[in-house]
Amino acid sequence: MLRAVIYSERCKGCGLCIAACPKKIIAINKSEFNQMGYNPSMLTDPGKCIACGRCVIACPDTAIEIKEAGDA
Amino acid sequence: MMPVMQSPRSLEKPTMHYCPGCSHGIAHRVVAEVIDELGLEGNTIGVSSVGCSYNNYLYFTFDMQQAAHGRAPAVATGIKRVHPERTVFTYQGDGDLAAIGTAEIIHAAARGEKITTIFINNTTYGMTSGQMAPTTLAGQVTTTSPAGRNTSTQGYPIRMSEVLAQLEGAVFIERVSMHDVNHIIQAKRAIKKAFRVQMAGLGFSMVEVLSTCPTNWGLTPIKAVGWLEKNMMEYYKLGNLKGKDLEV
Amino acid sequence: MQHEIIIAGFGGQGILSAGRIICAAGMAEGKNTTWFPSYGPEMRGGTANCHAIVSDGEIGSPIINNPDILIAMTSPAIDKFGKMVKENGFIIADSSLIEKSRIEATGRTAYSIDAARKAGDMGHKAFAMLIMIGKLIKETGIFKPESVEKALYEVLKKELHGLIPKEMDALCVGMEM
Amino acid sequence: MPEKVLMKGNEVIAEAAIRAGCRHYFGYPITPQSEIANYLAWRMPAVGGVFLQAESEIAAINMVYGASGAGARVLTTSSSPGISLKQEGISYIAGAEIPAVIVNVMRCGPGLGGIMPAQSDYFQAVKGGGHGDYRNIALAPYNAQELYELTVKAFDLADKYRMTVMIMADGALGQMMETVEFRDEEKPFEADKSWATTGTGMKRKKNYITSIYIDPEELEKLNNRLQAKYRTIEENEVMYEERDCEGAEIVVCAFGLAARIVRNVMDMAAAEGIKVGLLRPVTLWPFPVKAISDIAEKTDVLLSVELNAGQMVEDVRLAVNGRKPVHFYGRTGGILPTQNEILEEIKRILGRGNK
Known part of the structure; x- marks a missing residue:
C-alpha cells in the first residue's frame, strides 16, 4: 500500500503540503519540535492517503516521499 | 500503478538552508528531477550565483561553479566553450540577473550561448534582507522602498523574459510559477524543454520562475503563494514567450 | 654600430611600413632591431611617425630621444623632430613636400631629395619611401639592397608582392640621388 | 629549427599563449593592447581554439573564471582601466584557487588617463587591486623575447600554483616590434586538474569551485593555505x-x-x-x-x-x-x-x- 511518508526531521513546517493535499489529511504537529526547531507536518489519517504525490511536489524541502507503507 | 516518488538522485540529502516555504527548494528539486529524467547527472555543470542560492552547489550532486554577483552567464559561457558537449546552466535570482548582471544575461542570450538559465523572480533581494529588486512591483513595500515602490523616482519593474525574447540568440523563453502544484508541474515541463533546447544545440534558453519569499514579504508561506498569484501573475504573465513550437 | 632613425610624415605615406622595412632588412643581416610606432588617436589621419633602431649590439630603449637620422616626409615632421637630430646626425627630407627654409632652420646636415615627385614619375606615390631608404643606404651603408628586397617580401601584403621589382627600382633611384 | 621573426609585442604575447597550449581567450578591446585580440581572432580558430569578444572586461574575466574552472588554460588581456574592471573576477579566481593568466599592457592613469606607456599599475598588481588578502604573481617583461618566454612561463606558474599570473607590460612593449625567437615546441607544465568541473561522468564525486566561506574558521583555513603558498613562491620563483x-x-x-x-x-x-x-x-x-x-x-x-x-x-x-x-x-x-x-x-x- 503506497502512501505519503513525511520525514519530520527535514520538515520546516511551512504548510504548503497541507494546502496541496486533496484529502485534507495533513496538519502541523503542534506537539512535536524537530532538531531545527520547527513543528513538522504529519498525516492525520494515513489510511485515507491516495498517494497522489501532490504534497511531494509542493514540498520545498524534499521532506515527503511516496512509499510502501511501513517503509518509513 | 502509482509511481514511488522520492527525492531526485541529483539532489543531495542534507536539509537546505532556505526559509520555510521558500520556492528555491521546489525549484532545486524540479531542476534535479529534470536532470535525472534526461540522464544528464554526469554530464551537467551548474553555475550558482549570488543571493540566497549562493551555495546551492552543496545541494546538487553534479559539478558546479559559484559565480560573482550577476556574472553567472559569463562563467557559464566560459565553461560551455571549454566543454561544448556538457549541459551547462545558471541558477540566478532577480537581483543577480536583472540588475547587476543585466549585461551578462543579455549578451549570453544575444550570442545564442548554448546554456540554460533558471531565473528565480521573487521581486526582492532575499539574502540582503528584502531590498527593492529590479522586479519589485509598483507600490510594493521593501526595506529600500518603505513607502512602496514609487515609479516616478524608482522606476518600473523589468520583465526580463520579454526583454530577452526579443533577441535572436534566445530561442526558448518561458515564464512559469511555483506557487501551487499544478503550476509546479507546468514549470517542470518548461524547464525540461529548456534543457532539451540546449541539448539540441539550438541556442540560449531561459525559464523565469515566479517564486515566493515569505520571510522578506512578511507573509506566511500560504499567504505568500496567495500574494504571488494575486499580484505577481498580473504583471508577469505566465506563458511561453519564445520557442513554443520547437520540437525537441 | 647602432643607427637610430625616426621616420615622420603623415598617415598614408607608408611611414610605419618604412620603419618596418628598415628593421626587417637589418634583421635579415642578423642585426638587432626595434620598431616603435606612434599609436592611438594619431593613427587616424594627421601625423605619423615611428622609431627604428638597427644595431650590432643589444638595444636598450626602443624610444629615440635624439635620432642619428631623421627621414622627414612633411614640413611639420621637420619642425617637430629636426632639432632632436644629433649634432653629427643628418636629415633626409623630401624636398618635393617640404619648404627649404624649414629644413635649413634645423641647423642639421640635410639631404633634400624630391622623392615624391620621382615616385609619381615612376607610377606610384608609395615608391617615395623606397627612394628615401635608398638614400639612407647610400649615406650610411646600413644594410645591403638585397636585404631590403627580403624585407619587402616580409612586410608587404601578398597582393603587393608583384610591385616589389618596381620598389627595388625605386630603391636604386634613391641610392643614386 | 627555432624561428626568428620581427613581431609586434602584443602579437608576441598572443602567439606565445597559443604555443603554451592556451586555447581559450576572452577579452574586450582597449588601446594599447588590442592587437592581442586582433591576432587571436584569427589564430585561435586556426588551432581549434575559442576566441570570444566579451561584452565587457567584467564578463571577460568571469568567462576566464568559468573556463579555467572547467580545466582549460585561459588568457585574458587588457590595459589599465580594463584591468581595474577585472579586479572583481581576479579576487574570485584567487579565492577559488584556480589558474589564470592576465596581461596588462599598461597605459597611464588615473581614470581614463591616456594611451601612452606607463608603469602606474604596479601597486594594483603587487599590493592588491581586488578585495581580500591575495597575491598575483606579477611578471615584468623587458623585450619581445621576454614577452614570449614570460607568457609561456605565466601559464606554467598559474597551473602550478593555481593562481593568477599577471604580465605587466607597458604600452611601448606592446606596440613595438622586435626580433623574437620562438622555440619549435613548448612543453607545458602538466598540472593535476582533477579539481576541475568537467562533468562527473558518474565516475567521481562532484567538484565545485567557489570562493565563499561563510564559516570564519573555514575561511581562515583558506587564507592560511594561500599565505603558505605565497611564502613558497617567494622562496622559489623570484627572478631578476x-x-x-x-x-x-x-x-x-x-x-x-x-x-x-x-x-x-x-x-x-x-x-x-x-x-x-x-x-x-x-x-x-x-x-x-x-x-x-x-x-x-x-x-x-x-x-x-x-x-x-x-x-x-x-x-x-x-x-x-x-x-x-x-x-x-x-x-x-x-x-x-x-x-x-x-x-x-x-x-x-x-x-x-x-x-
Whole structure:
C-alpha cells in the first residue's frame, strides 16, 4: 500500500503540503519540535492517503516521499 | 500503478538552508528531477550565483561553479566553450540577473550561448534582507522602498523574459510559477524543454520562475503563494514567450 | 654600430611600413632591431611617425630621444623632430613636400631629395619611401639592397608582392640621388 | 629549427599563449593592447581554439573564471582601466584557487588617463587591486623575447600554483616590434586538474569551485593555505637580472621599458667615468628582496626609475631597510624619462654636477 511518508526531521513546517493535499489529511504537529526547531507536518489519517504525490511536489524541502507503507 | 516518488538522485540529502516555504527548494528539486529524467547527472555543470542560492552547489550532486554577483552567464559561457558537449546552466535570482548582471544575461542570450538559465523572480533581494529588486512591483513595500515602490523616482519593474525574447540568440523563453502544484508541474515541463533546447544545440534558453519569499514579504508561506498569484501573475504573465513550437 | 632613425610624415605615406622595412632588412643581416610606432588617436589621419633602431649590439630603449637620422616626409615632421637630430646626425627630407627654409632652420646636415615627385614619375606615390631608404643606404651603408628586397617580401601584403621589382627600382633611384 | 621573426609585442604575447597550449581567450578591446585580440581572432580558430569578444572586461574575466574552472588554460588581456574592471573576477579566481593568466599592457592613469606607456599599475598588481588578502604573481617583461618566454612561463606558474599570473607590460612593449625567437615546441607544465568541473561522468564525486566561506574558521583555513603558498613562491620563483652592480657607485632599480632606458644611461654614464649598476626585477611579485638587500651592503646609494610617480621605490626601500639612501626618478602622464634626465639625476645624487 503506497502512501505519503513525511520525514519530520527535514520538515520546516511551512504548510504548503497541507494546502496541496486533496484529502485534507495533513496538519502541523503542534506537539512535536524537530532538531531545527520547527513543528513538522504529519498525516492525520494515513489510511485515507491516495498517494497522489501532490504534497511531494509542493514540498520545498524534499521532506515527503511516496512509499510502501511501513517503509518509513 | 502509482509511481514511488522520492527525492531526485541529483539532489543531495542534507536539509537546505532556505526559509520555510521558500520556492528555491521546489525549484532545486524540479531542476534535479529534470536532470535525472534526461540522464544528464554526469554530464551537467551548474553555475550558482549570488543571493540566497549562493551555495546551492552543496545541494546538487553534479559539478558546479559559484559565480560573482550577476556574472553567472559569463562563467557559464566560459565553461560551455571549454566543454561544448556538457549541459551547462545558471541558477540566478532577480537581483543577480536583472540588475547587476543585466549585461551578462543579455549578451549570453544575444550570442545564442548554448546554456540554460533558471531565473528565480521573487521581486526582492532575499539574502540582503528584502531590498527593492529590479522586479519589485509598483507600490510594493521593501526595506529600500518603505513607502512602496514609487515609479516616478524608482522606476518600473523589468520583465526580463520579454526583454530577452526579443533577441535572436534566445530561442526558448518561458515564464512559469511555483506557487501551487499544478503550476509546479507546468514549470517542470518548461524547464525540461529548456534543457532539451540546449541539448539540441539550438541556442540560449531561459525559464523565469515566479517564486515566493515569505520571510522578506512578511507573509506566511500560504499567504505568500496567495500574494504571488494575486499580484505577481498580473504583471508577469505566465506563458511561453519564445520557442513554443520547437520540437525537441 | 647602432643607427637610430625616426621616420615622420603623415598617415598614408607608408611611414610605419618604412620603419618596418628598415628593421626587417637589418634583421635579415642578423642585426638587432626595434620598431616603435606612434599609436592611438594619431593613427587616424594627421601625423605619423615611428622609431627604428638597427644595431650590432643589444638595444636598450626602443624610444629615440635624439635620432642619428631623421627621414622627414612633411614640413611639420621637420619642425617637430629636426632639432632632436644629433649634432653629427643628418636629415633626409623630401624636398618635393617640404619648404627649404624649414629644413635649413634645423641647423642639421640635410639631404633634400624630391622623392615624391620621382615616385609619381615612376607610377606610384608609395615608391617615395623606397627612394628615401635608398638614400639612407647610400649615406650610411646600413644594410645591403638585397636585404631590403627580403624585407619587402616580409612586410608587404601578398597582393603587393608583384610591385616589389618596381620598389627595388625605386630603391636604386634613391641610392643614386 | 627555432624561428626568428620581427613581431609586434602584443602579437608576441598572443602567439606565445597559443604555443603554451592556451586555447581559450576572452577579452574586450582597449588601446594599447588590442592587437592581442586582433591576432587571436584569427589564430585561435586556426588551432581549434575559442576566441570570444566579451561584452565587457567584467564578463571577460568571469568567462576566464568559468573556463579555467572547467580545466582549460585561459588568457585574458587588457590595459589599465580594463584591468581595474577585472579586479572583481581576479579576487574570485584567487579565492577559488584556480589558474589564470592576465596581461596588462599598461597605459597611464588615473581614470581614463591616456594611451601612452606607463608603469602606474604596479601597486594594483603587487599590493592588491581586488578585495581580500591575495597575491598575483606579477611578471615584468623587458623585450619581445621576454614577452614570449614570460607568457609561456605565466601559464606554467598559474597551473602550478593555481593562481593568477599577471604580465605587466607597458604600452611601448606592446606596440613595438622586435626580433623574437620562438622555440619549435613548448612543453607545458602538466598540472593535476582533477579539481576541475568537467562533468562527473558518474565516475567521481562532484567538484565545485567557489570562493565563499561563510564559516570564519573555514575561511581562515583558506587564507592560511594561500599565505603558505605565497611564502613558497617567494622562496622559489623570484627572478631578476643584475648587471654591473659589482663596484657600482649607484645601483638603479628599474623594470620593463624603464630598465631599457636605464641600459642606455649606463653606457652614457660609463663614457663619463661613472659606474652605474642595474637591478631589474623580472618578478615584481615575488619581489627580489634578498637581491636588493645584498646590493644595499655593497653600494652607497640606490635609485628607482619608473614610469610612474614612485611605486616600486617603496618595495626597494623596504628591502634596503634604511641602510642606504634610496632615490626615485620617474615621469607620468605617458611621458618617458629621457636618458639625459636620468643621467643628470644620477650625477646630482652622486654630487657630480658637471655644469
